[in-house]
Amino acid sequence: MLRPTLFIFAFIIPLLTNGHHSSAGLFDHDNMVEIQGVITSVRWRNPHPEYTAAVEDENGNTVDWRIETGSVSTLRLRGVDRDFIQVGDRVRLAGASSLRGLPEMFAENMLLDDGREVLLRAVSKPFWPAGVAGNLYQRETDEEQASVGREGAEGIFRVWTPIFDDPEGYPLLSGGDYPMTTEASALKAQWDPQSSPYNACNPKPMPYIMGSAYPIEIEPIGDDLLIKIEEFDLERIVRMNNSTPPNPQTYTHLGYSNGRWDNGVLIVETEKLQEGHLHGDGTPTSRALQLVERFELNEAQGRLYYTLSVTDPVSFTEELEFKRYWVWQPDIQIQPFDCGNLL
Numbered sequence: 216m217l218r219p220t221l222f223i224f225a226f227i228i229p230l231l232t233n234g235h236h237s238s239a240g241l242f243d244h245d246n247m248v249e250i251q252g253v254i255t256s257v258r259w260r261n262p263h264p265e266y267t268a269a270v271e272d273e274n275g276n277t278v279d280w281r282i283e284t285g286s287v288s289t290l291r292l293r294g295v296d297r298d299f300i301q302v303g304d305r306v307r308l309a310g311a312s313s314l315r316g317l318p319e320m321f322a323e324n325m326l327l328d329d330g331r332e333v334l335l336r337a338v339s340k341p342f343w344p345a346g347v348a349g350n351l352y353q354r355e356t357d358e359e360q361a362s363v364g365r366e367g368a369e370g371i372f373r374v375w376t377p378i379f380d381d382p383e384g385y386p387l388l389s390g391g392d393y394p395m396t397t398e399a400s401a402l403k404a405q406w407d408p409q410s411s412p413y414n415a416c417n418p419k420p421m422p423y424i425m426g427s428a429y430p431i432e433i434e435p436i437g438d439d440l441l442i443k444i445e446e447f448d449l450e451r452i453v454r455m456n457n458s459t460p461p462n463p464q465t466y467t468h469l470g471y472s473n474g475r476w477d478n479g480v481l482i483v484e485t486e487k488l489q490e491g492h493l494h495g496d497g498t499p500t501s502r503a504l505q506l507v508e509r510f511e512l513n514e515a516q517g518r519l520y521y522t523l524s525v526t527d528p529v530s531f532t533e534e535l536e537f538k539r540y541w542v543w544q545p546d547i548q549i550q551p552f553d554c555g556n557l558l
Contacts, residue, residue, distance in 0.1 A: 246311065251270070285336035293354060294354030308324065308325055375430060408497070421469050423493060425521070439456075468488070519540060
């Protein structure tokens with residue numbers, strides 16, 4: 216029988232503090248903890264799979280640690296599936312420590328018995344020497360699915376995948392000091408990450424959702440376009456006939472979008488957005504928010520460049536601009552997010 220072993224120490228390491236779902240306000244992503252133990256339960260679901268690991272403390276007592284990782288969708292892009300970790304497996308994990316003083320962590324990294332390191336979040340960086348040296352677990356291409364993806368691709372109309380190893384590709388929004396108005400600064404000062412509406416299965420508003428670490432798909436639907444976002448199974452309709460909102464008094468989290476083509480570049484303008492947040496750090500947005508997005512396909516049609524312009528005179532003292540890109544990986548398809556339910 217495997218005997219769980221404690222392998223725990225805490226130290227400060229500068230990390231990307233990109234709060235995401237339930238990790239915000241619950242875990243300290245600047246304080247890494249390392250443990251080693253035996254998996255005793257697995258719950259495979261979005262937004263975060265959960266595991267229980269039996270870990271022996273310094274007194275020889277077994278302590279059950281609650282482990283969260285990056286989402287099912289993010290792990291899938293890393294090549295990790297439901298059967299990757301099973302009950303009875305011994306694991307070595309490094310991750311963000313609990314802000315509540317509990318035996319729990321938000322796992323960023325895993326070290327396999329064969330020496331390979333697995334990155335468990337979109338923003339994870341190699342932690343152990345093996346990973347730093349390049350010995351990382353890699354996703355293998357599904358050639359059968361890739362064939363299906365190639366058949367369905369036409370110009371911008373295909374599935375686009377985030378790229379995690381280039382800061383120009385991800386993240387789009389990472390929080391920070393934005394040029395905010397006095398009113399917006401006061402609202403942000405009241406932000407409590409532990410009571411964030413994005414801690415569970417509440418969909419993100421525009422433009423926050425466009426910083427997603429999940430695939431998106433653009434497809435034509437009649438005269439209009441549909442932007443599918445795997446995160447929260449969201450769908451954005453882009454009307455290509457320069458229409459006006461049917462009800463001027465209606466504001467939603469995704470807003471009302473009109474699109475047009477400009478020399479092959481898709482330009483989308485969005486208004487009628489309900490009050491929300493630019494990012495998960497509590498930066499507020501108002502109903503005055505207006506967005507302009509540019510989707511530009513490169514010549515090889517393997518990369519989609521994205522520029523987001525944000526105007527909100529109630530929240531910001533100047534226009535903001537953000538950029539990212541997605542890549543085409545033909546075997547990747549949009550999968551159900553089905554937040555909160557076991558997959």
